[in-house]
Amino acid sequence: MTDVVLFEELICDNGKKIGVATLNSPKSLNALSGDMIDLLYPQLEAWQQAKEISAVFLQGAGEKALCAGGDIVKLYNDMQEAGEEFSPSIESYFTREYQLDYLIHTYTKPFIVWGHGIVMGGGLGLMVGASHRIVTESSRIAMPEISIGLYPDVGGTWFLNRMPDNCGLFLGLTGASINASDAKYTGMADYFVPAEQKQALLATLTSINWGDTTALNHEKLNDAMRELERSHISKMPATFVKANQSLINQTTQGESLAEIVNNIINVEVEDKWFNRAQSSLKHGSAISAHLVYQQLIKGKRLSLADCFRMELDLSVKCGQYGEFQEGVRALLIDKDNQPKWRFTDVESVDAATVEWFFDSKWSVQEHPLASLGK
Template sequence: MTQVVTFQELDCANGKKIAVATLNSPRSLNALSGEMIDLLFPQLKEWQMQGDIVAVFLQGEGEKAFCAGGDIVHMYNEMKAHQGEFAPGIEEYFTKEYQLDYLIHTFNKPFIVWGGGIVMGGGLGMMVGGSHRVVTENSRIAMPEISIGLYPDVGGSYFLNRMPDNCGLFLGLTGASINATDAKHCHLADYFIVNDNKELLINQLTQLDWQESIELNHEKLANLLTQFEQDSSSHMPDAKLIEHKALIEKVTSFDNLKDIVEAIVTADCEDKWFARAQKSLKHGSALSASLAYKQLQSGESLSLADCFRMELNLSVKSGQFGEFVEGVRALLIDKDNSPKWRFDSVEAVDNKIIDWFFESKWSQEQHPLVGLDN
C-alpha cells in the first residue's frame, strides 16, 4: 500500500534538518482524507518538539494540485448513512481537520507550504496557516463551498475577514478562483516562485546557515524566498482581483445580503473571470450564501481558535441539515449538476434556520475544540 503522506528529514550542511511532508494521493488531487490527517498531525507535533528540525516543508505530490479540498466523498457517505440526523463521522473529520489547521497556524518553527496547482477548500485551510506560503504560475485557489451547499470553513471566518477591499466577502459568496498574484494581494500567500525552481529551493534550504534562534531562522528563510521570488517575478500572472477592485467594492458595499447578491449577479461586466463568479453565486446554494454572510460578520471579532470552534458547529449542522449532502450528490456523485436547493433565493432563507446553525451544539466546556488554544 502506498503511504498517503510521505515524510523525509533532509540533512542540512550545518547538521540541522529540514522536515518534508508530501500529500501523496495525486489521483484524488491530494484530497485531504482522515487517514492523511491521522498521519500528518502527530508527525508535525513530533517535528515541533524535535531539536534538530529547523523548518517544515509541506507539499502535494505531482504538479496538478497541492490539495483540492477535503475528503468530500467520505463525508457524503457519512451523511447518507445518518440522513437528517447528527453524523458522528462528520464531527470526527472536521474536528481533526481544524486541529491540524490550527497546529499549522501556530507552529513554532518556520513552516513553508508549496501551494502549486489546485489549492481549494481544505487545501487552503492548510496553506493559509503556513508562516511562508509559496504560490506558483499554475496556482489556482478557491473556496468553492457555495457550489456544494457548505460554507467557507477551515478558518475562512478568520482569513476572509483579513483580506483588503471586501475581497473576502466576494470570494466567500462566489467561490471565485484566483491566481498567485491575487493570492498575494489578499494575504493568502507570501511569495511567488516558478514551479521549476522547487527542487533548487529545497536544495538551497539545506545549505542555509540555520541557527538556534527561531526568529533568526524565519528571517534567513524570508531572505532566501525573496531572492527566489525576484528571479521569478517576470512570470507572475495578471491579477484579476486588483483589476476588478472598484467593481468588487461597489457590489459588496451594501449592508444586507439581498442587495449584495443582486448587485453581484446583475453587474455589467464582460470579463470571463467575473462572469464565472456571477454564475457560481447564481447557481449556488442560497443557504450557503446566507451562512457565509453571517459567518463573516460573526467571525470579525473572534480569535482564530474561536473561529474554528464556531465553524465546527456550523460544519456538524451542515452534515445534518441536508443541503451539503445534496450539493455533493449533484456535483460529485451523480454529476447531474442540478442540485435541488432548499431555498431559491437568499430572501427565501428562513432566519430561524440560520439561527439554528449558529446555536452551539455543545456547552463551552464540552466543545470538541475546547483545548485548541491551551
C-alpha cells in the same frame, strides 16, 4: 497499500534538517482524508519538538495539486448513513481537520507550503496558516463551497475577514478561483516561485545556516525567499482580483445580503473571471450565501481558536441539514450539476434557519475544540 502521506528529512549543509511531508494521493488530487490528518498531526508535533528539525516543508504528490479539498465523497457517504441525524463521523473529521489547521497556524518553526496547482477548500486550510506560503504560475486557489452547500471553513472566518476591501466577502460568496498574484494580493500567499525552480528552492532551503533561535531562522528564510522571488517576479500572472477591485467594492456595498447578492449577479461587465463568479453565486446554495455573510460578521472580532470553534458548530449542522449532501451529490456522485437546493434565492431563507446553524450543540466546556488555544 501506499502511505497516504510520505515523510522524509532533508539534511542541510550545516547538519540541521528539514522535515518534508508529501500528501500522496495524486489520483484524488490529494484530497485530505481522515487518514492523512491522522498521520500529519503527530508527525508535525514531533518535528516541532525535535531540536534537529529547523523547518517543515509541505507539498502534494504529482504536478496537479497541493490538495483539492477535503475528502467530501467520504463525507457524503457518512451523511447518507446518518440520514437527518447528527453524524459522529462528520464531527470527528472536521474536529481533527481544524486541530491540524490550528497547529499549522500556531507552528513555532518556519512552515513552508508549496502551493502548486489546485489548492482548494481543505487544501487552503493547510496552506493559509503556514509562515511561508509559496505559489507558482499554475496555482489555482478557491473556496468554492457555495457550489456544494457548505461554506468557507478551515479558518475562512479568520482569513477572509483579513483580506482587503471586501475581497473576502466576494470570494466567499462567489467561490471565485484566483491565481498566484491574487493570492499574494489577498494575503493568502507570501512568495512566487516558478514550478521549474522547485529543486532550486529546496537547494536554497538546505543551504540556509539554520540555528537554534526560531526568530532568526524565520529571518534567514525570509531573506532567502525574497532573493529567490526577486529573480522570477516578472513571470507572475496578471491579477484578477486587483483588476476588479473597484467593481468588488461597488457590488459588495449593501444594507443586506439580498442587496449584495443582487448587486453582484446583476451588474453588467465584460470580464470572464467576474462573469464566472456571478454564475457560481447565481447557481449556488442560498443557505451557503447566508452562512458566508453571517460567519464574516460574527467572526470579525473572534480569536483564531474561536473561529474554528464556530466553524465546527456550522460544519456539523451542515452535515445534518442536507444541503451539503445534495451539493456533493450533484457535483461528484450523480454528476448532473443540478442540485435541488432548499431555497430558490437568499430572500427566501428565513432567519430562524440561519440562526440554527450558528447555535452550538455543545456547551462551552463540552465543545470538541474547547482546549484549542488554551
